[in-house]
Amino acid sequence: MTGGRRTRPAFPLWLVMVGGLVLGYLFRGLLVPLLVAMVMAYLLNPLVEWAEGFGIRRTVAVTALYLALAMLLTGGAVVLGPRIRVEATGLAERLPSLVDEADAALVLAGRDLAIAVPATRRFLPSGEARRGWIAQLLEGGGGRLADALENAGHLALLTVLVPFFAFFLLRDTRHLITLLLNRVPPAHIETSVATWGVINRIIGGYLRGLALDGLVTAVVASLGLWTLGVPYFVLLGAFAGLANTVPIVGPLMGAGAAGLVVLTTQGGGLAAIGGVLILFLVLKLLDDTIIQPLTIGRSVHLHPVLLLGSVVAGGQAFGILGMVIAVPLTTALQETIRLWLEHQRALAAHPLAREATSSAHFVC
Amino acid sequence: MPRTRWLKWAEDPQHRRRVSLLRAAPVFAGLPRRLLGRLAVRFVEKAYSPGDLVFREGDPGKALFVVLEGAVSISRATAGGERILRALEPGACFGEMALIDDFPRSASASVTAPTRLLILYKSDFDALVEGQPRIALVTLQNLVRILATYIRSAPPAIALEPSGAGDGRAETDTGR
Numbered sequence A: 001m002t003g004g005r006r007t008r009p010a011f012p013l014w015l016v017m018v019g020g021l022v023l024g025y026l027f028r029g030l031l032v033p034l035l036v037a038m039v040m041a042y043l044l045n046p047l048v049e050w051a052e053g054f055g056i057r058r059t060v061a062v063t064a065l066y067l068a069l070a071m072l073l074t075g076g077a078v079v080l081g082p083r084i085r086v087e088a089t090g091l092a093e094r095l096p097s098l099v100d101e102a103d104a105a106l107v108l109a110g111r112d113l114a115i116a117v118p119a120t121r122r123f124l125p126s127g128e129a130r131r132g133w134i135a136q137l138l139e140g141g142g143g144r145l146a147d148a149l150e151n152a153g154h155l156a157l158l159t160v161l162v163p164f165f166a167f168f169l170l171r172d173t174r175h176l177i178t179l180l181l182n183r184v185p186p187a188h189i190e191t192s193v194a195t196w197g198v199i200n201r202i203i204g205g206y207l208r209g210l211a212l213d214g215l216v217t218a219v220v221a222s223l224g225l226w227t228l229g230v231p232y233f234v235l236l237g238a239f240a241g242l243a244n245t246v247p248i249v250g251p252l253m254g255a256g257a258a259g260l261v262v263l264t265t266q267g268g269g270l271a272a273i274g275g276v277l278i279l280f281l282v283l284k285l286l287d288d289t290i291i292q293p294l295t296i297g298r299s300v301h302l303h304p305v306l307l308l309g310s311v312v313a314g315g316q317a318f319g320i321l322g323m324v325i326a327v328p329l330t331t332a333l334q335e336t337i338r339l340w341l342e343h344q345r346a347l348a349a350h351p352l353a354r355e356a357t358s359s360a361h362f363v364c
Numbered sequence B: 001m002p003r004t005r006w007l008k009w010a011e012d013p014q015h016r017r018r019v020s021l022l023r024a025a026p027v028f029a030g031l032p033r034r035l036l037g038r039l040a041v042r043f044v045e046k047a048y049s050p051g052d053l054v055f056r057e058g059d060p061g062k063a064l065f066v067v068l069e070g071a072v073s074i075s076r077a078t079a080g081g082e083r084i085l086r087a088l089e090p091g092a093c094f095g096e097m098a099l100i101d102d103f104p105r106s107a108s109a110s111v112t113a114p115t116r117l118l119i120l121y122k123s124d125f126d127a128l129v130e131g132q133p134r135i136a137l138v139t140l141q142n143l144v145r146i147l148a149t150y151i152r153s154a155p156p157a158i159a160l161e162p163s164g165a166g167d168g169r170a171e172t173d174t175g176r
Helices: A011-026 A028-052 A058-116 A118-123 A127-150 A152-183 A184-227 A231-242 A248-264 A270-295 A304-348 A350-356 B001-010 B013-024 B034-040 B122-131 B133-153
Strands: B042-050 B053-055 B064-067 B073-077 B081-088 B108-111 B115-121
Touching: A011 A028, A028 A058, A028 A152, A028 A184, A028 A304, A028 B034, A058 A152, A058 A231, A058 A248, A058 B064, A184 A231, A184 A248, A184 A270, A184 A304, A184 B042, A184 B053, A184 B064, A184 B115, A184 B122, A184 B133, A231 A248, A248 A270, B013 B034, B013 B064, B034 B133, B064 B122, B064 B133, B115 B122, B122 B133
Parallel strands: none
Antiparallel strands: B042 B115, B053 B108, B064 B115, B073 B081, B073 B108
């Protein structure tokens, strides 16, 4: 046995990291599909691990899971597809007349508000300003829609690349982790395994919780909007669920979209959007007090300032996707630092620890 | 038989080997195959070269190790030099007390031949037993049994010493 701790030279690991960064820069166009694929892999991994627990090869488990998902998506498209297509077509046909309808609805809502609270009269925008604002908003949206259509080729590529990357991430992550761990010096292996375990658990727990939270929110919002007689309730509910995955601004986006549709389709007036606003307020309360504790639970615990800062930074870097993944990444970083500090403290307390163990009784 | 051939093709031989090793490990004895399968998925694997130190006496214990291939030597520094407590072969388990707490290791573990170890981090074990309390129950029973064996095999004067004299902890020959 050696007296000291043998460590391998660390430069190959650094070489791999630098090489990875260079490759990442060269293929930066693939970064977003890769990130989405990682999210998908995290969502599906528990099912693969469950199958693996029965001794099934990961390749077989992932392939079977993909087949099951394809069947599920086909079934979902058959059941919900026609409804969503009708709603989306209806909404698209209404787009040109939306400025007039939204303006009329806002006039009604403004009149109601002025009657209820006369002091607000002087804050309400004039007719020209109001129309300009709505046109700008819708043109902006339309512009983004046009961009999206222009980039339809990229979207198609994304739908191919994401499952493709996710397949290999699901299948080969274990091998990659083993390869990486083999490069880690033995002195750091326990802390490295600990850090990997914590990061994996936080990111996986958060993303899976978020997906479940979005699904529950979508179902509850759709049911609520259907009860209120709001048109496009499936589309709006799905949007509310999807938007809910974005921290802080997500719920506002969901409520805003539903409010706009109610304003433009039900003749406007405060009473028309009152029900929708109450619905989303109740939904937000339910989400904060029941749904999120049951789905996301304790996987993240960030200081509010850190939470806001990470969401803003993530949004700046990768848009909506960045806002979604910023929270678990920041929590993982926070936990990594905590583990490292804990390790340093344990090493600093080493002489004391050695004394404690040497006073124990049973030595074999 | 075609069905058997299909099952063999779908089955992961490495996983089967891991489960067999875990089944033989005293700390997991008595766990049904289904739970051993779940447990085996939580382990990560690492290759070591001869002379590598897996952990050093006094290091904070955070993980349990199982020898997949190769050989590991457990030793302790004494006034007379390094004293080898035990040589471990494939299937042997060491550092198991780390599943209870992160108290410092009571012995060092080093590799004496090209070796592959399976590593289970404590919080991964904790996460698993949250949904599978039977794993915790059986493992803790086994750990208590292992400790009881050491207590019984210890000299009576030491075994009866009041716990206040030390920290009341028992050391095992597998580096905790």
